[in-house]
Amino acid sequence: MTTYVLVHGAWHGGWCWVRVADRLRAAGHTVFTPTLTGLAERAHTLTPTISLQTHIKDIARLLQWEELRDVVLVGHSYGGMVITGTADRVADRVRNLAFVDALLPKHGQSAFDLRTAEANAQIRERARALGGGWRIPPTSAEAFMVNPADRTWVDAKCTDLPIGCFSEKLHLSGAGDRIADRVYIRAGGYPNPAFDAALEMARADSRFRCHVVDCGHDIMVDAPDELTRILLESA
Numbered sequence: 587m588t589t590y591v592l593v594h595g596a597w598h599g600g601w602c603w604v605r606v607a608d609r610l611r612a613a614g615h616t617v618f619t620p621t622l623t624g625l626a627e628r629a630h631t632l633t634p635t636i637s638l639q640t641h642i643k644d645i646a647r648l649l650q651w652e653e654l655r656d657v658v659l660v661g662h663s664y665g666g667m668v669i670t671g672t673a674d675r676v677a678d679r680v681r682n683l684a685f686v687d688a689l690l691p692k693h694g695q696s697a698f699d700l701r702t703a704e705a706n707a708q709i710r711e712r713a714r715a716l717g718g719g720w721r722i723p724p725t726s727a728e729a730f731m732v733n734p735a736d737r738t739w740v741d742a743k744c745t746d747l748p749i750g751c752f753s754e755k756l757h758l759s760g761a762g763d764r765i766a767d768r769v770y771i772r773a774g775g776y777p778n779p780a781f782d783a784a785l786e787m788a789r790a791d792s793r794f795r796c797h798v799v800d801c802g803h804d805i806m807v808d809a810p811d812e813l814t815r816i817l818l819e820s821a
Contacts, residue, residue: 590660686771767820
């Protein structure tokens with residue numbers, strides 16, 4: 587039996603993993619799908635002080651308080667920032683890292699550093715116009731190329747994200763570098779320079795096995811069977 591911790595990306599919540607979590611549990615595994623502070627059902631905790639470090643602490647403390655070890659730690663999109671920081675802090679509890687169409691940061695980088703200047707300008711303008719300067723309204727499911735049947739559901743569930751999650755730089759000690767078993771899963775139906783660059787980095791790193799799934803950015807929504815198969819193999 588394997589323990590999976592599935593970390594969602596920006597604007598999402600633990601809800602987005604329901605299809606994959608159900609499949610992993612049906613295969614006999616233990617699965618946690620935490621919602622990060624300030625998002626989804628925890629939107630009532632949203633404040634301007636929430637940052638990347640807040641979310642890293644969310645997941646590191648989950649692993650500590652639930653006494654989890656040999657974890658397969660999975661991160662989608664912005665969740666790649668979170669699992670990288672978590673693995674650095676509690677490396678002894680993590681067996682594998684899986685990046686699902688996710689950012690792949692290095693020491694000293696923020697999410698903004700990994701995105702294009704044009705994309706960042708759009709985000710900052712949305713925060714200024716609609717989020718009081720500190721909240722980023724959700725990107726639409728259509729823009730993420732989610733399959734049409736699920737777009738209404740995804741849009742209804744997504745909530746604002748504090749801009750500090752994108753602007754705060756990630757500081758790493760290097761402890762997580764020893765985790766040698768990694769997988770990168772790219773959404774082939776979602777053109778995006780940040781994730782294209784992440785895939786190329788992963789392909790150049792011998793620790794990674796790489797996959798491309800033909801679907802939109804929310805792979806866990808669009809292709810749960812294929813993603814579950816990859817995650818089972820990664821363990």
